[in-house]
Amino acid sequence: TQLLEQSPQFLSIQEGENLTVYCNSSSVFSSLQWYRQEPGEGPVLLVTVVTGGEVKKLKRLTFQFGDARKDSSLHITAAQPGDTGLYLCVGAPTSGNTPLVFGKGTRLSVIA
Amino acid sequence: DSGVTQTPKHLITATGQRVTLRCSPRSGDLSVYWYQQSLDQGLQFLIQYYNGEERAKGNILERFSAQQFPDLHSELNLSSLELGDSALYFCASSAGLGQGQYFGPGTRLTVL
Numbered sequence: 001t002q003l004l005e006q007s008p009q010f011l012s013i014q015e016g017e018n019l020t021v022y023c024n025s026s027s028v029f030s031s032l033q034w035y036r037q038e039p040g041e042g043p044v045l046l047v048t049v050v051t052g053g054e055v056k057k058l059k060r061l062t063f064q065f066g067d068a069r070k071d072s073s074l075h076i077t078a079a080q081p082g083d084t085g086l087y088l089c090v091g092a093p094t095s096g097n098t099p100l101v102f103g104k105g106t107r108l109s110v111i112a
Numbered sequence: 113d114s115g116v117t118q119t120p121k122h123l124i125t126a127t128g129q130r131v132t133l134r135c136s137p138r139s140g141d142l143s144v145y146w147y148q149q150s151l152d153q154g155l156q157f158l159i160q161y162y163n164g165e166e167r168a169k170g171n172i173l174e175r176f177s178a179q180q181f182p183d184l185h186s187e188l189n190l191s192s193l194e195l196g197d198s199a200l201y202f203c204a205s206s207a208g209l210g211q212g213q214y215f216g217p218g219t220r221l222t223v224l
Contacts, residue, residue: 033212042114042202042215043155088155092210099157099168100145100210 002027004091006103014111016078021106023089024071029101032072034063035088037105043088046074079110115139116216118203124222130191133219137184137205143167144186145206145213146178150199161186162209193223 005024013019023032031050035043047056049065049072056063060083062075076083089103115138125131137144146158157170161180172178175193180186190197200220204213 031210035215040200040218042116042204042218043213044114045212045214048212090213099160099170102155102157104154 002029002091002093002098002101004089004101004103006089006106008106009104010107010109012109012111013079015080019076019079019108021074021076021087021089021108022071023073023091023103025091025101026070027091027101028069028094029091030069030094031092032065032069033090033092034072034074035090037086037088038084043086076108079108081110081112084108084110114214114216116203116205116214118201118216118219120219121217122220122222124224125193126224127193127195129193129223130189131193131221133188133190133201133203133221135186135188135203135205135216137186137203138214141205141207141214142184143206143209143211143213144180144184145204146172146186146188147202147204148199149202149218150196153199155202158188167209190221195223197221198223 034046037043052067054065060077087106091101117136142163148156158172160168178188200218204215206213
């Protein structure tokens with residue numbers, strides 16, 4: 001069974017601080033997706049990374065896919081209260097007929 | 113707005129009943145996914161369809177079934193409902209296998 005270990009599980013920081021969320025596995029994924037979910041709403045796709053070593057930036061968010069395509073990180077610079085939410089990493093197995101693998105999420109709270 | 117629509121938005125029913133949840137994917141997306149999210153729980157993957165065919169199955173109960181129609185909309189049928197089936201049910205769509213998903217607003221099911 002493929003697993004995605006996401007850390008930390010909870011994070012509470014002050015506005016303006018930087019943070020990094022990690023997503024690790026012993027398995028190789030064909031792609032990895034990051035989502036943010038707010039209470040009562042559906043997750044919103046932030047980014048999909050496909051190539052090992054790939055780095056994608058979305059304003060203050062930087063996403064990296066590990067060279068071996070087994071891990072990923074999300075770095076937020078100068079966090080703002082609007083960044084508060086549940087961040088999920090989701091891996092697409094290399095076998096197309098296998099269900100997506102979900103991390104348990106990182107619940108981020110940014111305090112003004 | 114993700115482009116994915118789900119109906120109804122809310123559903124209240126009694127134990128033992130049967131309900132049907134409907135999902136229309138984003139225009140052009142061939143893949144549809146169904147998820148269950150109970151209060152304060154993570155997303156549980158139920159089932160995935162691609163262009164009308166079942167592609168992957170998660171922790172879907174035998175009382176639950178789904179299908180994707182030729183026009184690509186999908187329905188999730190829940191029968192012999194139990195109190196524990198109360199949850200948010202999300203549908204998501206993607207252009208292809210392993211690609212980023214766009215989630216609908218969800219159907220909140222309450223079983224009394």
